[in-house]
Amino acid sequence: MLSRKELFKDTLKKAAHAWKRTVELHLTEEEANLLRLYIDQPGYVDLHWVMFVPAIKGQGTEEQQKKWLTMAYKFQIIGTYAQTELGHGSNVQGLETTATFDPSTDEFIMHSPTLTSSKWWPGGLGKTSTHAVVYARLITEGKDYGIHGFIMQLRSLDDHSPLPGITIGDIGGKFGSGAYNSMDNGVMRLDHVRIPRDQMLMRLAQVTREGKYVHSDVPKQLLYGTMVYVRQTIVADASRALSRAVCIAVRYGAIRKQFGSKAGGPETQVLNYKTQQSRLFPFLASAYAFRFVGQWLKWLYTDVTQKLESKDFSTLPEAHACTAGLKSVTTSATADAIEECQKLCGGHGYLNSSGLPELFAVNLPACTYEGDNVVLLLQVARFLMKTVSQVASGKQPVGTTAYMGNIQHLMQCKSVVNTVEDWLNPAAIKEVFEARALRMAVNCAQNISKAPSQEEGFEAAVAHVQLIIVTKFIEKLQEDILGHGVKEQLQKLCGIYALHLIHKHLGDFLSTGCVTARQGSLANERLGKLYAQVRPNAVALVDAFDYTDHYLGSALGRYDGDVYSALYKEAWKDPLNETVVPDGYQEHLRPLLKQQLKLSRL
Ligand SMILES: CCCCCCCCCC/C=C\CCCCCC(=O)SCCNC(=O)CCNC(=O)[C@H](O)C(C)(C)COP(=O)(O)OP(=O)(O)OC[C@H]1O[C@@H](n2cnc3c(N)ncnc32)[C@H](O)[C@@H]1OP(=O)(O)O
Numbered sequence: 001m002l003s004r005k006e007l008f009k010d011t012l013k014k015a016a017h018a019w020k021r022t023v024e025l026h027l028t029e030e031e032a033n034l035l036r037l038y039i040d041q042p043g044y045v046d047l048h049w050v051m052f053v054p055a056i057k058g059q060g061t062e063e064q065q066k067k068w069l070t071m072a073y074k075f076q077i078i079g080t081y082a083q084t085e086l087g088h089g090s091n092v093q094g095l096e097t098t099a100t101f102d103p104s105t106d107e108f109i110m111h112s113p114t115l116t117s118s119k120w121w122p123g124g125l126g127k128t129s130t131h132a133v134v135y136a137r138l139i140t141e142g143k144d145y146g147i148h149g150f151i152m153q154l155r156s157l158d159d160h161s162p163l164p165g166i167t168i169g170d171i172g173g174k175f176g177s178g179a180y181n182s183m184d185n186g187v188m189r190l191d192h193v194r195i196p197r198d199q200m201l202m203r204l205a206q207v208t209r210e211g212k213y214v215h216s217d218v219p220k221q222l223l224y225g226t227m228v229y230v231r232q233t234i235v236a237d238a239s240r241a242l243s244r245a246v247c248i249a250v251r252y253g254a255i256r257k258q259f260g261s262k263a264g265g266p267e268t269q270v271l272n273y274k275t276q277q278s279r280l281f282p283f284l285a286s287a288y289a290f291r292f293v294g295q296w297l298k299w300l301y302t303d304v305t306q307k308l309e310s311k312d313f314s315t316l317p318e319a320h321a322c323t324a325g326l327k328s329v330t331t332s333a334t335a336d337a338i339e340e341c342q343k344l345c346g347g348h349g350y351l352n353s354s355g356l357p358e359l360f361a362v363n364l365p366a367c368t369y370e371g372d373n374v375v376l377l378l379q380v381a382r383f384l385m386k387t388v389s390q391v392a393s394g395k396q397p398v399g400t401t402a403y404m405g406n407i408q409h410l411m412q413c414k415s416v417v418n419t420v421e422d423w424l425n426p427a428a429i430k431e432v433f434e435a436r437a438l439r440m441a442v443n444c445a446q447n448i449s450k451a452p453s454q455e456e457g458f459e460a461a462v463a464h465v466q467l468i469i470v471t472k473f474i475e476k477l478q479e480d481i482l483g484h485g486v487k488e489q490l491q492k493l494c495g496i497y498a499l500h501l502i503h504k505h506l507g508d509f510l511s512t513g514c515v516t517a518r519q520g521s522l523a524n525e526r527l528g529k530l531y532a533q534v535r536p537n538a539v540a541l542v543d544a545f546d547y548t549d550h551y552l553g554s555a556l557g558r559y560d561g562d563v564y565s566a567l568y569k570e571a572w573k574d575p576l577n578e579t580v581v582p583d584g585y586q587e588h589l590r591p592l593l594k595q596q597l598k599l600s601r602l
């Protein structure tokens with residue numbers, strides 16, 4: 001109910017309080033991240049910690065890190081990540097902002113040469129950030145060396161006013177009433193702003209005092225390293241958002257009753273309807289699947305980072321493909337699922353008090369930020385095409401593409417599934433997912449030489465990413481899992497996750513010959529049985545997420561199930577209910593009613 005200005009100020013207040021507590025309680029970095037997470041309101045601090053600091057860590061020299069991170073860690077400066085422009089977001093190489101080296105003063109001149117080169121979108125830029133890592137085309141000795149990162153001070157540390165030559169503001173209201181409107185996404189134009197040479201982030205390349213451009217021995221793709229890091233964190237965010245929506249829809253489904261009353265008996269809980277289960281339980285399974293794959297991705301990222309530190313860059317392409325692909329598939333599935341959860345809760349799901357509209361609005365842009373989901377899957381397709389050609393030339397693939405080394409078998413195998421129960425076998429499931437992914441990638445690679453098809457590459461990428469998620473779920477179940485019966489429940493969810501994908505993408509599985517129509521129908525039968533088996537534990541499986549009512553923010557998802565009183569109470573809090581007779585009655589309603597009354601008497 002807050003206005004945009006009030007909402008923004010509220011975000012500043014919460015962020016300042018969180019920082020105060022972080023210092024007072026000597027929180028570790030991980031604890032401080034959790035605190036920000038549970039504040040649950042997008043704000044400038046996200047960009048500061050999630051992008052500004054990592055960009056300097058990844059692209060700055062040791063000296064630069066020492067200087068800037070010391071201030072950033074103490075919040076003496078607030079930073080953002082200013083990459084996207086009005087004219088270009090996805091195409092990073094198409095950015096237009098220039099950084100021209102002037103050897104006479106040992107400075108870079110930062111400039112926005114066109115309207116479309118205005119920085120546009122960076123979070124916290126609009127009203128808050130004092131500094132930014134700004135991405136611009138480096139020009140020295142008359143030559144354009146492409147996009148590089150530069151640290152710029154944007155606002156005075158005394159009175160917060162923009163520095164000379166910098167025009168800066170907020171880009172305006174966004175989707176939804178609250179959601180991302182707490183964030184001051186900004187616009188910035190630069191008019192020949194001078195910064196010292198040593199504010200170019202120089203780990204990847206340097207410009208000497210004389211203006212010579214010198215490459216380092218690290219791959220230029222590390223320029224994109226911050227995005228790899230954030231994409232990895234977004235997978236965990238998606239899993240959390242999805243589990244919140246599912247928690248609301250499952251709990252409400254157990255409370256809501258419609259039809260089915262015979263001879264005055266109780267009506268049916270909507271969660272017992274098969275159609276409700278087949279729409280909702282795949283989301284429950286996905287929430288767990290995304291959590292496990294998110295944990296694995298965090299491990300992969302840490303592993304790659306350690307390798308990079310010792311100058312081993314071999315796993316960078318895989319890390320890029322995995323983070324890009326998983327960010328894309330999990331955020332798209334999550335946005336779709338939250339929207340569907342709204343429908344699963346019927347009319348009440350459309351109320352703000354259900355918590356679902358806000359959850360949807362705040363998570364929808366994850367499909368776009370940090371890389372448009374389609375553009376990212378096309379990156380995965382590019383990686384797969386390269387891997388297929390390496391396999392063809394006898395190279396053994398590793399990591400998440402290791403299955404491609406089994407090409408002889410996977411290109412011609414037939415699924416062993418013969419009964420409904422056979423679909424319980426993780427090896428049988430994994431085999432059909434591997435065969436589908438490989439055959440789609442190989443078909444795409446073969447067709448590329450004839451007529452390049454983006455769609456084919458896109459579909460092959462989706463198949464590969466889904467294989468990763470299924471595989472990581474299966475691997476998780478091979479670990480020791482504490483708690484009586486917990487593993488059995490997770491096995492059922494793993495089955496649901498995999499089989500609902502077979503159901504949804506049956507066309508792929510059939511057309512690549514991985515399963516027959518009969519096997520497809522056995523998978524559906526198995527899926528129906530799994531839904532029935534999960535039903536008794538559905539509420540426990542969402543309680544296990546351990547969300548407080550406060551964090552869930554939903555009248556429908558309350559732990560105590562007292563939905564109707566909560567909805568009723570929430571309604572009365574609406575500002576429209578502050579007066580019995582609404583504002584506007586005297587000016588607009590009364591004259592209208594009086595007029596009609598007069599007319600009817602004529
Ligand atoms: C609810 C509140 C809770 C609060 C809690 C806190 C949590 C907060 C979580 C949220 C976090 C932050 C908030 C959101 C912030 C959003 C910020 C942004 O959006 S920043 C801007 C992001 N922008 C993008 O992602 C742009 C997307 N575009 C690209 O990445 C690239 O341009 C491209 C990859 C699409 C194309 O690159 P390009 O160089 O033009 O083209 P090529 O395809 O030829 O690639 C060359 C080569 O590089 C390899 N590559 C590409 N990317 C990477 C990479 N990232 N890492 C490694 N390698 C990469 C590519 O594969 C090619 O390699 P080859 O060997 O030549 O094939």
Ligand SMILES: Cc1cc2nc3c(=O)[nH]c(=O)nc-3n(C[C@H](O)[C@H](O)[C@H](O)COP(=O)(O)OP(=O)(O)OC[C@H]3O[C@@H](n4cnc5c(N)ncnc54)[C@H](O)[C@@H]3O)c2cc1C
Nearest residue numbers: 081082083084088089090121122123365368369370371374
């Ligand atoms: C809430 C939010 C916060 C953001 N925060 C930041 C930030 O802090 N810092 C920052 O720098 N940026 C930020 N961004 C910008 C964001 O990173 C970009 O919007 C994103 O990278 C997508 O780029 P775009 O907007 O140029 O989309 P476009 O690339 O213009 O996409 C438009 C359409 O074209 C399609 N398309 C584009 N290229 C291709 C292709 N090659 N093949 C097929 N289809 C294609 C896309 O799929 C999409 O459907 C933010 C954006 C949002 C929404």
